[in-house]
Amino acid sequence: MKLRKSLLAAAVAASFAPAFAGVLPDTLMAAPAQPMSVEAKANLVSRLDSLRSAAGLDSEHGYKLREQHPGVNGQRIVRADHTFQGLRVFGSDSVVVTDENGNVVSESASDRRNNLDASRAAKASGKGAPDTAAAFGADEAIRIAVSRTPGSQHRIKPEAELLIWPVVKTQRTAAAANKADSALNATDVEEVVDHYELAYLVKTRMNKDGRPVFRDTVISAKTGAVIKQWNALQTVVGVGHSQYNGDVPINTTLSGSTYKMLDTSRGVGGTYGGMAITNANHSSANNPNPGSIYTNSTNTWGDGQQYISGGSTTNANGQTAAVNALWGLMNTYDTLKNVMGWSSLDGNNTATYIAVHVDNNYDNAFFDPSCKCMYIGDGGSYFNNLGSIDVIGHEMGHGVTDATSNLTYSGESGGLNESNSDITGEAVEAYARAGGTGTSIPLTGNDWMMGKEIAKNGQPLRWMWKPSKDGSSKDAWSSGLGGIDVHYSSGPNNRMFYFLSKGSNSSSSSEMYSSYLNKQPLAMTGIGTDKAFRIWFKANTTKFTASTNYANARLKMIESAEQLYGVGSAEATAVKRAYAAINVGTDVDEANPNTVTITTQPNNVTVAAGGTATFTVGASGGTTPYSYAWYRNGTQISGATSATYSFTAQTADNGAVFKAIVSDSSSPVKTATSNDATLTVGVIPPQSELIVNGGFESGTSPWAGTTGVIGNYSGQTAYEGSRFAWLGGNGRTATESLYQTVTIPSTATSATLSFALHIDTAETGSTVYDKMAVTVKNSSGTTLGTLATYNNTMPVSGYQMRTFNLLPYKGQTVRIHFNMTEDYSLQTSFVVDKVSLQVQ
Structure with a gap:
């Protein structure tokens, strides 16, 4: 039996979300989508399998779905590894774009599997598939890789994957057969698979002399020979820029009377529930501990000076590294989001963090794929603090590539x-x-x-x-x-x-x-x-x-x-x-190289009355510098002579049409006229909340089910306020449920369910013992859809916000269910708070 009591843990955000008033171009990525269901994944694999014969592939070839990201116009981007007899073919994969119905729109493939054939004739030629039975196990492969890696201590447990390794050679195309080496162009050569090896890919993440040594090693699974090895640590090799940004605005969170370097307006989930800056406090670069989130009694941080070696990491001077990092992280997020429509590093808006003050006099910064985070040194012999805007953008760029x-x-x-x-x-x-x-x-x-x-x-x-x-x-x-x-x-x-x-x-x-x-x-x-x-x-x-x-x-x-x-x-x-x-x-x-052309057309803009409307034009060609003239409904606007025109929009401006004429400095002058852009000034439809008592602060009504899980209990804390719903945590066989009935209007144009979820467990390993499903049911209790299933293998530090689209259920009265089952031993807690269903 678990004992619970009240514990106040309120956090009040003291930050502002990035402002954006324009209409996004239709080439932007969509907002994060729900993960594909098991059925959707199986359907996509089936569709891809149906294309095998056209590519000359047999049933021994397959696909293994790896990553999922949002695409444009409701599309989904899925990355699929190619497999042969169930083993991944290294470097052979597809980028599959599907539409809203799961139909394949396009497939961009790096195909290194075409010669994989297990037939006797293929093997006799020396170019067919290798025997897929390894001569030794993964542990021996790891031992060999470790012996070939200059390291003394494992930072992360090594792992080995048995796969098919295409041995690739570069050869000239037929058209370039007689070209001199010095005259070769990149398109004069091509990469072809010479033969295949059964191999282990071993990832070792070690330390040597206080520095990380990350290696990927390919080892023959037949002979134990090292086929290839490369450095896997994605660093910027000590490049940086810091303390040159002047006074910059940073988003923080106020918790009680303490400010935290936690930006909850950018990204969700992750380790800290938002974009965070932590103090590594000189922990060794060979196994850095990110430490705790920076805190301060006021919302003024740093002194703008290079860190004094050996000094405090938490006083004003020590805070400057954190200011640099947070400003850089905020701008990286905003660049990707506002310009590309891409949310955080993975496109799915998962929050990340940066740990500063790594090691002592450390001349480096690096992105760590294991935590999807970044570590920054203070600089030493060659560099100052490495928390510059371009270095942070660089390392976070590794995060985007790692995810895509x-x-x-x-x-x-x-x-x-x-x-x-x-x-x-x-x-x-x-x-x-x-x-x-x-x-x-x-x-x-x-x-x-x-x-x-x-x-x-x-x-x-x-x-x-x-x-x-x-x-x-x-x-x-x-x-x-x-x-x-x-x-x-x-x-x-x-x-x-x-x-x-x-x-x-x-x-x-x-x-x-x-x-x-x-x-x-x-x-x-x-x-x-x-x-x-x-x-x-x-x-x-x-x-x-x-x-x-x-x-x-x-x-x-x-x-x-x-x-x-x-x-x-x-x-x-x-x-x-x-x-x-x-x-x-x-x-x-x-x-027409001498003409002026418009390279950036002004976009249509929608704002609420009193908001700022901004139009931008770009040009190329002709002779710079350019001059600009903006027009409203065909009449030139006095004083609007820059590439960007902004003003405060009022209701009377609704429907106004804007364009720009760009002129160069040549004689005679050459000009180019942009497309028209329309301004829409309106009222953003208000949202309605359908969930009642979603924060559980007003007792248990109207929640139904195992309402005893609602309350103030020791051992857990609320996301906000003082009460929450604690499902599980019993350490014995138990079933608990909580649900509320809502009616989603048939006229709804959006319906978004969200809730904060914290998971902790005493279970270990990768076996699922305890789980909680979030489902939508009708009034008879029939399940209409499963939104997500969480289990003991998914613990997180703190709460994560989860969101789901319920628009498919508009016009229906449904129950939002949280259903938990726990096995006979070792507790898993699923703590739910701030349940909300917003509709427009």
Whole structure:
């Protein structure tokens, strides 16, 4: 029997959600969707299996669904590993886009399984499937990997996966058979599977001399030989920028009389229930403890100065590292959300955290995939604190890649992985420097250099426009690019993105010159950082697979540009030219290079009366600088001469139409006129709450079922207020339920169920013993749908907010059920609070 008593634990948010008044373009990602049900997953696998024969695959080939993310216009993006006889084929996977009904819209595949055939003839050729019986077990594979890894202590328990390893070789295409090595282009070679090995992929996360040593090792499951090994720690190698942002606004939470560096307006769930900054307090980098969330008696933090080595990590000087981190994390979240419609790192709005003051005099920062979080050092011999805006954007960029394309951190794909993080860092820096608001990324504000501001010698680690300035990075693709460190093989793609955004220079003496651009004009025209980032982000999240290389990245980028801006568009042409500039593909002519074109059209805007309406236009071509003239209903607006026009909208402005005319500085002047954008001024429909007493503060009514679970009990705390519903926690066989009956209006346009849930357990291991299902039933008790099932393998620290769409049940009277079952021993507690059903 569990004993419960009252315990007050209220938390009052003292922050503001990011402001946004515009209508999002239809190319933005959708809000996080519910996870696919077991039935939906099985249906998708069945649909994919039905396509096997057309691809020449037999029933021994299959799919294993891995990640799920929201797509555009209600679509869903699912990543599926390819399998053979139940084993994953490394580097062979598909990005599957489905519509609202589960139909396959598109499949982008990195296919390295086509020659897998278990027939006798195939095996005789040496290119068929290997025998899938391993000569030794996973423990021996781990022992071999550990012996080949320079580490002394495991930070995370090692794991080994038995899989099919395609041994890939690079060969020339037939058209390039007689080309000199120095003349080879990335499209002159192709990767082909030479043969397959049965292998273990062993992931070791160790420490050596106080530093993390992460390795992925591929070991033959027949002979024990090491086939390949690479560094798996995704770091920025000491690049950073800190204490140069001046006074910045940060979102915190007030709990009682104490402020916490917890931003609950950005992200849900995760370790802390929101975006958090914690104090590692010099815990060793070889096994850092994130520590506790930063707290303060006032809501003024930091002194804006570099941390004094050996000093307090909690006084004003020690808080500055946390200020840098929270501001960077907030702006990274806002860039992805406001510009791309992408929620947090995984697209599903899962909150993350950053731990500062890692180790002593630590010249590094890194993203840790095990916690989906970031650790930041204070700097030492070469750098100041590494909590800069571009470093945080860089590391969080690793988080996006980790959740989506999962580009293998080795070879050309590893260079693209690092380049994605540099690109994200620059985009976040530009967005933040422009105020951190709006729906586009400006062309100015970032310096296109990684780490310049904090480097004690004033030299950045990487130059985006001329990567070779660091002495190690490459400016263009060559046949040996995949064999160098990923931080250096990222160089060509970084340069590609700079040219795509800002264009190149035709003078051979310029650092922005590329000898590979030989079409007209010799200086390619950029399309702006905003469009460049949209194309890159779409390719990385919806098209790239783990083994994407430079040549394939070019093709996927062209596809993305064509889908966003049209086949034959200036944007698609710019992608071709930007890759040609780094020796990936051939150059093409630009159409009408001397004309001014609109690159960013003003969007339609909807605001409430009294809100701010903002319209933005972007242009390229012609001769800069540009001049701007905004028009309302065909009449020029006095004083509206900037690329952005904003004003306070009133009811009388409803229906007004705005456009901009952009003029260049040439003689005669060339102009371009934007599309029309319509302003809608209205009242946002109010929401109605259908759940009564959702916080359980007013007794038990109208809840039904096992209402004794409602109350103030010792051992658990409320999400807010003092009462909650504690299902489970008995440590014996028990069944408990709680439900409330509601009627969802037939006229509802939205119906969102949400509740706060905390799970803790005394069970261990991965076996499910205790569980709670959240279901929708009719008045007769028949289950209409299961929203989610939680169990003892899913404990979390603190509460997580859970949300579900109940619009399919509009016009019905239904019961919202929480049903818990517990086995005969070892308790699992499912604590529910703040139940809400908001309808419009």
